[in-house]
Amino acid sequence: xTGVAVHLNGLRRTFGTVHALDNLDLxxxxxxxxxxxxxxxxxKTTALRVLxxxxxxxxxxxxxxxxxxxxLPANRRDMGMVFQAYSLFPHLTALAxxxxxxxxxxxxxxxxRARDMLELVGIDSFADRYPHQLSGGQxxxxxxxxxxxxxxxxxxxxxxLSALDAKVxxxxxxxxxxxxxxxxxxxxxVTHDQEEALAVADRxxxxxxxxxxxLAAPSDIYLTPATPFVAEFVGLSNRLPGTVVGNEVExxxxxxxxxxxxxxxxxxxxxxxxSVVVEASPxxxxxxxxxxxxxxxxxxxxxxxxxxxxxxxxTDRLGSLAPGTPVEVSLAPNPVALx
Amino acid sequence: MAGVxxxxxxxxxxxxxxxxxxxxxxxxxxxxxxxxxSTRDPQTWPLLVNWPELSERYPALSxxxxxxxxxxxxxxxxxxxxxxxxxxxxxxxxxxxxxxxEFICLLPLTIPAIVLVVGLAPVYAWVNxxxxxxxxxxxxxxxxxxxxxxxxxxxxxxxxxxxKTLAEAARSLGAGWGTVMWRVVLPNxxxxxxxxxxxxVALVLGEYTIASLLNRTNLQVAxxxxxxxxxxxxxxxxxxxxxxAFVLLLLLSLLxxxxxxxxxxxxxxxVPASVAAKESPL
Numbered sequence: 001x002t003g004v005a006v007h008l009n010g011l012r013r014t015f016g017t018v019h020a021l022d023n024l025d026l027x028x029x030x031x032x033x034x035x036x037x038x039x040x041x042x043x044k045t046t047a048l049r050v051l052x053x054x055x056x057x058x059x060x061x062x063x064x065x066x067x068x069x070x071x072l073p074a075n076r077r078d079m080g081m082v083f084q085a086y087s088l089f090p091h092l093t094a095l096a097x098x099x100x101x102x103x104x105x106x107x108x109x110x111x112x113r114a115r116d117m118l119e120l121v122g123i124d125s126f127a128d129r130y131p132h133q134l135s136g137g138q139x140x141x142x143x144x145x146x147x148x149x150x151x152x153x154x155x156x157x158x159x160x161l162s163a164l165d166a167k168v169x170x171x172x173x174x175x176x177x178x179x180x181x182x183x184x185x186x187x188x189x190v191t192h193d194q195e196e197a198l199a200v201a202d203r204x205x206x207x208x209x210x211x212x213x214x215l216a217a218p219s220d221i222y223l224t225p226a227t228p229f230v231a232e233f234v235g236l237s238n239r240l241p242g243t244v245v246g247n248e249v250e251x252x253x254x255x256x257x258x259x260x261x262x263x264x265x266x267x268x269x270x271x272x273x274x275s276v277v278v279e280a281s282p283x284x285x286x287x288x289x290x291x292x293x294x295x296x297x298x299x300x301x302x303x304x305x306x307x308x309x310x311x312x313x314x315t316d317r318l319g320s321l322a323p324g325t326p327v328e329v330s331l332a333p334n335p336v337a338l339x
Numbered sequence: 340m341a342g343v344x345x346x347x348x349x350x351x352x353x354x355x356x357x358x359x360x361x362x363x364x365x366x367x368x369x370x371x372x373x374x375x376x377s378t379r380d381p382q383t384w385p386l387l388v389n390w391p392e393l394s395e396r397y398p399a400l401s402x403x404x405x406x407x408x409x410x411x412x413x414x415x416x417x418x419x420x421x422x423x424x425x426x427x428x429x430x431x432x433x434x435x436x437x438x439x440x441e442f443i444c445l446l447p448l449t450i451p452a453i454v455l456v457v458g459l460a461p462v463y464a465w466v467n468x469x470x471x472x473x474x475x476x477x478x479x480x481x482x483x484x485x486x487x488x489x490x491x492x493x494x495x496x497x498x499x500x501x502x503k504t505l506a507e508a509a510r511s512l513g514a515g516w517g518t519v520m521w522r523v524v525l526p527n528x529x530x531x532x533x534x535x536x537x538x539x540v541a542l543v544l545g546e547y548t549i550a551s552l553l554n555r556t557n558l559q560v561a562x563x564x565x566x567x568x569x570x571x572x573x574x575x576x577x578x579x580x581x582x583x584a585f586v587l588l589l590l591l592s593l594l595x596x597x598x599x600x601x602x603x604x605x606x607x608x609x610v611p612a613s614v615a616a617k618e619s620p621l
Contacts, residue, residue, distance in 0.1 A: 054507050074510040085501055087508040091526040100522075101512035143508075150512060 003031035003186030004065035004153045006051065011060035013046055013210075020046040021057065022210030028188060033180050034215075035189040035201035039233065043210040044190045045158060051188060052156050053077045064153055080147030080185075084159040086139045088131040094118060094142045095127040101150035117145035120179060137168040144176065148183060155180065157189040161196065173200055194234050198222065206230045224259055224335065228270065231259075231337035237270040238309050239339055249338070252304065254331040258338065268339040275332045276311035278302060280320045284328040288321050304329050370578070377575035387575050397569070400576065403561025406474040410557060411543040414481040415536040418489050421482065423532065426493050427524055430502050444490035447483050452548040455484070463553055474555040481543050488542065489535040496531020500524075530594050537591045541584045 006028040013021040020043040028034045036044040049055035051062055053074035062070045069077055080101075088097050098117050102110035118124040121141040123134075131139055140160050147155060157176070161169045177200040180187050191197050197204045198218040205215040206229070214226035225231035242251035244262040249255070251269045278286070278300055286304040298315045301308060309329055313321065321327065377383050386393055394401035422444075429440050447455065459480055466476050502524060509523045525532065547559035558580060566573040 052511055054510070074507070075513050075515055077511075078513075079511055081508070081511040083504055083508060085504045087501070087504045089505060089509070089523055089527070090500065100509070100514075104513045104518065146508075146512070156511075 003029075003184055005030050005063075006154055006186055006188070007061075007063040008047065008051065009061040009063065011047065011050055011062070012058045013043075013050060013055065014058060019043075019210045021050065021060075024060070024207075024210060024212060026205060026212060026215065028186055031184045031186055033177065033187045033189065033200065033202045035191060035197035035204045036207055037191060037194055037197040037204055037234070038207035040192060042207040044192075044207045046210075047207070048156050048158055048188055048190045051154070052079055052081055078150070078152055079154045079156055080150055080152035081156040081158065082140065082143045082147050082160040084162055086131065086136065086143075086163070088134075088139055088142055088146070090131050093128050093130055094123070094134065097131070097142055098146045098149050101146065105150065114145075114149055117149045118142070120148070120182070121145045122175070135168075136164050137172055140164065140172060141175075144179070148179070148185070152185060155185045155187040157187065159191055162191070162193070169196070176200065198234070206233060208233075225337050228337055228339045231270045232339065236273055236310065238273065238276065239268050240271050240307065240309065242267050242269040249336065251336070252309075252329060252331055254333065256331060256333055257335040259335045260337065262338055269336045270339055271331060271336055272334070273299065273310045273312040275334045275336075276309055277330045277332060278311045278313060278321065279328045279330075280325050281328040282326055284326040286327045286329045288323050288325045288327055290323060291318055291321060293318065302327055302329055370581075373574050373578045377571050377578060380571045383571045383575045386572070387579065397561075397565060397572065399556070400561045400565050400572070403556050403558045403564075404576075406556050407544055407558035409475055410477055410481060411540040413475065413478045414485060414543050415539040417478055417482045418485055418539055419532060419536065422486070422489055422493055422535070423525070423528075424520065426490070426497055427502060427506075427520065430497055431506055441490065441494070444486045446487075448487040452484075453552070455480070456549055456552040459549070459553065472555070474550070474557060477550055477553065477555050477557065480549050480553070481539075481546065484546070484549070485539045485542050488538040492531050492535040492538060493528065496528035496534075497524075499531075500527045533594060534591055537587045541587050544580055544584055 006026075008024055008026040011021045011024040012019070018041075022043070024043070024047055026034075026036075026047065036047060038044045046055060050057045050060075053069070053072060053076075057070070060070070061068060064077070064079075088094075089100065092100065095111070095114050095118065098114035099110045102113060115124060115127065118127055121144050123138055123141050123145075126134060126138060126142075131142070134142065140163075143160070160176075161172055164172065173196055176189075189197070189201060198221065201218060203215055204218050204221050206213045206221060208229050214221060214230045216224075216226070221230060221234055225234065231237060240251045242249040242256075244250075244258070244265050244267055245255065247258055247261075249258055249262065249267060249269050251271060256269065256271075278288075286302040286309070289301045289303050289308070291301075292299040293315065296315055297312055298318050300311045300313055300318075300321050302311060303309075311329070386396065390401070425440070429437050463476070463480075466479065470476050505523050505527070506519050509519045514523070544558060546557065547563065550557045550560050551563070558576070562573050562576050562580070565576065
């Protein structure tokens, strides 16, 4: 199965005075996995619901496989959707849930295909269970099987993992990616969890106030954020004062290349914790304030004068960085964005 | 100390039984009196179950029984056709109107039947004009009368499921609105719909005021009429109607009880937790 291209052109949608979608343009290549990421209320779910036909846009166009589907009702759009809330039909078994869409299409071999789908998501042994007999993760797997069973042209995932606990989340997230790669369906995944979006998507779109701030590969989003908002929203950043010198900015005595030109001489640079180097030194200007253990890596918060700087260090170095230790703080010369 | 607790428990037990017996006597005594009175004439009960002879001897009674049964079933049907799609639609598309709809549906409860009739009389003048004076036309008035009970039952059923998400899931799988209602919403509020229907039937079978004042017939009007010619038969029919309503309400509570038990059983893991954990990674 090969996917189809999806284009959202100039979508607008307002709820009262709020612009949920403000002239949104988004193009998804056939078979691509795109994640929409953004804070709550940024319009990402509205974009997905407009694509699904569950919400009407005030203006704009939705093209699926080159065909204008803007006026088509949800039930004729041929899209599979997995919801944030558990959406399995409570009166039907897992198998009957998966067969539901197939039976509407009058497929005679629906039971066989439904079983294949349950096998694909790895819970064929629970085919005869009712939704309330399944765990949250299992229910979302069945929901995924149900959405894929109808061989949709586009797969829509509306925060399907947000109700699950951390471990199940990571497991299912990786599995969604595996299955999507296997079936090749064009997929739009909406989430507010940046780690989730960066981990699974081919491209990540960061949204803010109904607009797309940046649509790029996960590494580009992280390393070369297009706007200060993207730089601040994705990953953790220190906000440090700096002085612009030509194409560079001087922060804590180190010159760092700029991602975009500065508009004034004195600026606030957004520096990633992994770019901050902390070395214990009796003559250092900084003092370790706190340390947090996070597994293989740890976080160290250092005060330098009035500034608070967060650094990321290998956990085996924590021994030499106890709170109160004087430290020297320097920055790795990675390009930075300005706030 | 133990003695005090035992004495208190004994006292409480005695109090409970006293309340139960007093209430039992209060409710059962009229029933026993009715049974006693209706069996004074040995002909009464055999005649009641002998439909051909009953309808020959008391044509007004048989007409009333048939009218009430027809009214009850048609009212239940009309109520469901009107209320279920409305309640679902309000939840899906007009959530802000929910309070208003609830208020309107509860209004008949606050208006005495006699006042309702005063309002209904001119309306029924038109009903007479267009549809004739058949007692079936009472179905319209009864549908309004049962709204408070039926709405509450159906709304409670809808509250127990996430109608919006279920409907959207079904729509995205290709279901039209008809399919959403018939194959997704209705099966999940089945017991609520049955509750609403049973309450409607019980209410319609016991209705007297509106039917009498609008000069139409039903079971209660016929019983009242019969009381003037055959007191024992009228009491026997009253008792039967009461028992029928009682059985309906008992079925209703059994239905609710079974559902609660079923969900309690199903909520428990079907396989031991340790086995389930091994079977599934999640």
